[in-house]
Every structure is written in C-alpha cells, then in structure tokens.
Amino acid sequence: MPATSAAEPGALSSFLHTIGMDLLLLVKIAGVVAAAWLVERIMYLILRRGYARRKAKGRDEFTQYRFLRNAVRTVVVVAAFFAVVYTIPSLRSFAFTLFAGAGLLVAILGFAAQKAFSDIISGIFIVSFKPFRVGDVIQVGQQGLFGTVEDINLRHTTILTFENRRVVIPNSIIGEERIVNSSIREEATCQFVEIPVAVDADLKKARRIMEQESLAHPTQYDKRTPEEVQAGDPEVAVRVVDIKEGSVLLRAYVWAPDPVSARVMRYELNERILERFAQEGIPISVPIRHFVQKNPFAVSEPEYAGTRP
Structure with missing residues (x-):
C-alpha cells in the first residue's frame, strides 16, 4: 500500500511533465478560471441590481440588461481563454510565433471575423x-x-x-x-376584417351584420376619443373599400388590445360573419373566370383560290 501511494504522485508528475505542465501551472490555470467565474458573477449581480432598480420603466431597460449580460459573459470567456493560453508557456510561445510570423493567417482570420464584427456593431445599434x-x-x-x-x-x-x-x-x-x-408605442391594433360580397347584395344589411358581430366580440374595445364619441363616429366603422371582378369588398375596422388578440379576433369574426351572411341571405362573391381553349387537333378548312367547280 505505501509503495502504491508513493507511486501515484510520481505518475502524476510524469504525466504533467510530458504535457509540459507542473502542479503550480495547474494552480494558475485554476486561479484564472476561478477569477473569470468570480468576475462574471459580480458583473451579473451588478447588472441585475441595476435592472431591478429601473425595472418599472419597461422593456427598454430589460433589453439593455439582456444585451449587456450576454456581452459581459462573452468578454469574460474570451479574456479567460487568452489568459489561460498566456499562462501555459508552450501555448504562449506557439501563439506568439503564429501571430507574429503568419501574416496571411492573421489576414484570413480577420476576413473571417468581419461578419462577426458586423453582427456585434449591428447589435449595439x-x-x-x-x-x-x-x-x-x-x-x-x-x-x-x-x-x-x-x-x-x-x-x-x-x-x-x-x-x-x-x-x-x-x-x-x-x-x-x-x-x-406592433409594440413600440402601444399595442392597441386596428384589425381589418374584410369580406367580399356579390355586387347585387344588400350592402346596408351586410354592413350592419359586420358591425353587430364585431361589437359582440369580447376582444373588441372602443378606441374612440371623447371628441369622436361626441361627433357620433361609429365604434366599428364598416366601409366599401373596393369594387372589382363582380364583387364588393367590405372592410370593418375593429380595435383589439394587442396584435395577438387582433389576429385571433379576425379569424373568429370571419367565421361568425360568414355564418350570419348565410342565415340572412347575403351572397358571397365568387370570382368568375372564362377560359377559352382551342382544339389543337382540329383540322382547319383549306382555303381555295377562285371559285369551286
């Protein structure tokens, strides 16, 4: 047993000597890694504390916090990597030789990193x-x-x-x-609900149905100003926006509190309005296409000059 325990340090020392390292060098590398982790944790706590103080201001501070958090982590990792390389003598001499004598390699690496630097600058902007x-x-x-x-x-x-x-x-x-x-100033969204009806449809009735169904939807809310309410502007306006190809396009302007709710509301209103149109006898416009196809195998009648016998 004593012989075995005495042989273990010798084997470890031989292995470290083989790769050009010693126990002191391992301690230095561990110290660099621990220092990098400590700096990253301290910066994280500083950023988190600063964000907690300004959290009530909204998404601007949260975006800055996330960006700086990722930037600090990246910088600390890169700095720790170069510190470890500098700590190991064999890697340090190899790195100095590589970057001092290989100008072409440095140029290639710089060209390859051009896209990365462009992404970083764009992220800062x-x-x-x-x-x-x-x-x-x-x-x-x-x-x-x-x-x-x-x-x-x-x-x-x-x-x-x-x-x-x-x-x-x-x-x-x-x-x-x-x-x-859709969120930079306010999330309220005016959603367009468009239904094409036939030219001979009762437009007043169709517009009334679209207005009723829009007002009955739970997501819809009144976005009118007091002046617009006093002037008698409708809560949901329905207008004829286009006439073409035998159809009349009706559009309802319906407000929702956010863009996600607005999309869901449009899908549901499309179904409800179509069902009401079917019940009330409002014809939906169907595009009409005329196709003219000639028979490629038909033999044309020959033309004769003069009169036939």
Missing part, C-alpha cells in the same frame, strides 16, 4: 436606437416573419413565433430588414 426591444411583437422583412422578440445578444436576435418556433437572425441581417413593430 439595435440596443442603442431601439427599433425593437425584448418582448416586442414584430414582423421582419418581406416574408412576413411574425413573432415576439425573445433575446438580443452580440451576434443574433431570437424571435419566438406563434408556432412556438425560435428563429435566430444575425443582427447584421435584421438591421437591414424592414421592421414592423
């Missing part, structure tokens, strides 16, 4: 100018990606869609896209 914040409901780009901003970090923005899928978009890309923000 997003947090500074606030086109959207964590918790905002936004629509991104021409494809119409619609969802809630879940997180913003140094490299990308995470959007949670209503299908419970997380879409990760680099900051440099989302910074160049058109953003429709």
Whole structure:
C-alpha cells in the first residue's frame, strides 16, 4: 500500500511533465478560471441590481440588461481563454510565433471575423436606437416573419413565433430588414376584417351584420376619443373599400388590445360573419373566370383560290 501511494504522485508528475505542465501551472490555470467565474458573477449581480432598480420603466431597460449580460459573459470567456493560453508557456510561445510570423493567417482570420464584427456593431445599434426591444411583437422583412422578440445578444436576435418556433437572425441581417413593430408605442391594433360580397347584395344589411358581430366580440374595445364619441363616429366603422371582378369588398375596422388578440379576433369574426351572411341571405362573391381553349387537333378548312367547280 505505501509503495502504491508513493507511486501515484510520481505518475502524476510524469504525466504533467510530458504535457509540459507542473502542479503550480495547474494552480494558475485554476486561479484564472476561478477569477473569470468570480468576475462574471459580480458583473451579473451588478447588472441585475441595476435592472431591478429601473425595472418599472419597461422593456427598454430589460433589453439593455439582456444585451449587456450576454456581452459581459462573452468578454469574460474570451479574456479567460487568452489568459489561460498566456499562462501555459508552450501555448504562449506557439501563439506568439503564429501571430507574429503568419501574416496571411492573421489576414484570413480577420476576413473571417468581419461578419462577426458586423453582427456585434449591428447589435449595439439595435440596443442603442431601439427599433425593437425584448418582448416586442414584430414582423421582419418581406416574408412576413411574425413573432415576439425573445433575446438580443452580440451576434443574433431570437424571435419566438406563434408556432412556438425560435428563429435566430444575425443582427447584421435584421438591421437591414424592414421592421414592423406592433409594440413600440402601444399595442392597441386596428384589425381589418374584410369580406367580399356579390355586387347585387344588400350592402346596408351586410354592413350592419359586420358591425353587430364585431361589437359582440369580447376582444373588441372602443378606441374612440371623447371628441369622436361626441361627433357620433361609429365604434366599428364598416366601409366599401373596393369594387372589382363582380364583387364588393367590405372592410370593418375593429380595435383589439394587442396584435395577438387582433389576429385571433379576425379569424373568429370571419367565421361568425360568414355564418350570419348565410342565415340572412347575403351572397358571397365568387370570382368568375372564362377560359377559352382551342382544339389543337382540329383540322382547319383549306382555303381555295377562285371559285369551286
């Protein structure tokens, strides 16, 4: 037993000597890692305490808190990595040789990191100018990606869609896209409910049905100002917005407290209005198409010059 216990330190020392390290070096590396963890925890507590004091101000401070939290974590990890490399003599000499003598490699790495730096700068601009914040409901780009901003970090923005899928978009890309923000000032949304009816339909009756069904929906609420109420403006306006191809397009302007409720309300109102139209005999417009097709196998009658015998 004593011989075995005496042999263990020798084996550990041999292994450390083989990889160019000693026990003191291990202690230094452990100290660097512990110091990095401690700095990260202290910065986390400082940021969390500062956010707790300003939490009542809304989503702006929460967005800044999340961004700074991710930035501090990234900076501490990178700094700890370089500190460990500098602590190990073999890695330190290799790193100095690599970066001092390999100019082409440095140029390649700089070119490869160009996209990463672009994402970081775009992330700083997003947090500074606030086109959207964590918790905002936004629509991104021409494809119409619609969802809630879940997180913003140094490299990308995470959007949670209503299908419970997380879409990760680099900051440099989302910074160049058109953003429709439904929450930046207020979340109240005027939802368009559009129903096409036939040209010969009773428009007054159809408009009355759409107004009644919209007012009866529990999500709808009155967004009129006192002046508009005094002037007699309707709570839900229904107007004829287009006439084409044998149909009349009716649009109801219905207010909802937020964009998510507005979408659900539109789906439910579409069903309720169609059911009422069927009960009241309001014809729905159906597009009419005329197709003319020639028989490719038909033999055309030959033309004769002059008179036939």
